[in-house]
Amino acid sequence: MPALVLLGAQWGDEGKGKATDLLGGSVDYVVRYQGGNNAGHTVVVGDQKYALHLLPSGILSPGCTPVIGNGVVVDPSVLLSELSGLNERGVDTSKLLLSGNAHIITPYNVTVDKVTERFLGKRKIGTTGRGIGPTYADKINRVGIRVQDLYDESILTQKVEAALDVKNQVLTKLYNRRAIAVEQVVEELLAYADKLAPYVSDTVLVLNQALEDDKVVLFEGGQGTLLDIDHGTYPFVTSSNPTAGGACTGAGVGPTKISRVIGILKAYTTRVGAGPFPTELFDEDGEALRRIGGERGVTTGRDRRCGWFDAVIARYATRVNGLTDFFLTKLDVLTGWEQIPVCVAYEIDGKRVEELPYSQTDFHHAKPVYEMxxxxxxxxxxxxxxxxxxxxxxxxxxxxxxxxxxxxxAIGVGPGRNETIEINSFI
Known part of the structure; x- marks a missing residue:
């Protein structure tokens, strides 16, 4: 049976939650494999709207096991709050599995994220300020805190001490902030241990055994292809790999087990945060797309920048992800325009370019070439x-x-669970 990857083919916010929810009733496991609570999905079920930030969309599908993989960074307070909110609305969250190897977003990661972004001023990246980047940096620097560390106070204390040795120097001497006490952080993190314990699992083993048992596993990426740390519009990117390859490392399954890669495309283009955006609109059309499409970030609450569909980045997403299918969302938003421009190429220094330029400089200077x-x-x-x-x-x-x-x-013609045209089955 198939293992499928479902990911954003633009700058995120393409409607991955709707696509995952559509497939949720047909799959056994839905896995978040990267990112953290800087990514959000909106899922509409009947007259109910659910905003998910950290949890896989499959948590709304009875019979489906939602999994937070090792590649995700987890803010325990956000996770527990989100679980509590769903429980209050009658959603069963007891099947959730949380990788013991997922990294924890600590209070000092959030602090570093916020003060660093403020310090950058005009050069800021446009982060959500939720500690995502600093947590991934700790992971790479091998001073990160993992979920499993919550169950060994000695190891947890040693790791927090190691991390704060450097961070307190930076906070006090560079940013003129107060030092963070090791004991305070350890105490706060240990308070989450018992609450998270029912969910903690060896998810790599669980998922591989599921695939061996012919279960259907769907890997759900956060953000989008153009925000990938390696393949996105660097440095205006996230700190992980939303592209298809990230599913392998972020969930612990081999690439030979993935049979289909589905890219989510919005019928126009949006992005949140700073960075180049060739088709961005600053006129009435852009405002209309924002208003009709409800283009406000699920997690950030920020208005999304809006523009016409960009076929150049769509082709790029197909290439770097090995996409087998697209799910086109929000086609209904375009109803009412007499003509709809589509970017088919860029003009860079007077030359027509039909593929995404690898040079950051060229992309910043790219002007859209439209076909009506x-x-x-x-x-x-x-x-x-x-x-x-x-x-x-x-x-x-x-x-x-x-x-x-x-x-x-598949084509989304409205926000609801049933407002979708299925042309070919994904499973």
């Missing part, structure tokens, strides 16, 4: 098949498919 496609005015939210769509909407989807380099197998 006819729009439609018909309400498409009730469409159940591709043939139900207006002819111009069908033509728009087919054009995006041809430009992006992989088949569009």
């Amino acid at each position: 496609l006819p729009g439609w005015n018909e309400d498409i939210s009730k469409a159940k098949t591709f043939g139900d769509l207006p002819k111009n909407a069908q033509a728009y989807v087919k054009a995006l498919e041809e430009m992006s380099g992989a088949p569009i197998s």
Whole structure:
């Protein structure tokens, strides 16, 4: 049975929660493999809307086991608060599995994140200030705190001491902040141990055994391809690998076990935070996309920057992820435009470029080259098949498919769980 990866093919916020939820009833496990509570998914079930920040979307699907993999960084207070909120709404969260090798976001990671971003001023990256980057930095520097460390006070204390040896020097001497006490951090972290204990597991073993037993496992990425630390618009990126390769390291499964890679594409383009964005709109069209699409970050609450569809980055996402399918979301938002521009290439220093430039400088100077496609005015939210769509909407989807380099197998025509056209089954 298949192991599937589902990820964002733009700068995040493409509607991965809706796509994961659609598949949730058909899979046995849904796994978050990277990122932290800097990523958010909105899932609409009936008249209920759920905002998930750290938990896999599969937690809303009865019978599905949600997993937080080793590649995720976890803020215990956020996780427990999110679980509590779902429990109060009648959602069963008892099946959640949390990797003992996932790294913990500590209070000092959050502090360092916030003071560093303020210190950068105009050069700031646009982080969420939730300690994600500093936690991944600690992981790479081998001074990170893992979930399993909460169950050995001696090891936990040694690791916190090692981390604060350097961080307190930076906080006090560079940023003029008060030093953080080791004992205070240890006490706060130990208070989470008993509450998290029911969920802690060897998730690598569980997932590999599940695949050997012909279970269907869906790996869910946070953020998006263009925010990948290696393959995104560096340095305006996240601190992990949302691309397909991140699923292998972030969940502990081999690449030969992955059978399908599904990219989520919004019918236009958005991003949150700083960084280049060739198709960004600063006019009434951009404001209309933001308003109609409800483009406000699930986790950050920040307005998203909006622009027309960019086929150049879609082709790039297909390449670096090895995408087998696309799920196109929010097609309904484009209803009402007489013509819809689509970026088919860039102009850089007077030359037409059809592939994403690897140079940061070139990408900053890229100007979109647009092709105009006819729009439609018909309400498409009730469409159940591709043939139900207006002819111009069908033509728009087919054009995006041809430009992006992989088949569009599902189309979102509204925010609800049932407002989706399935063209080809993902499983």
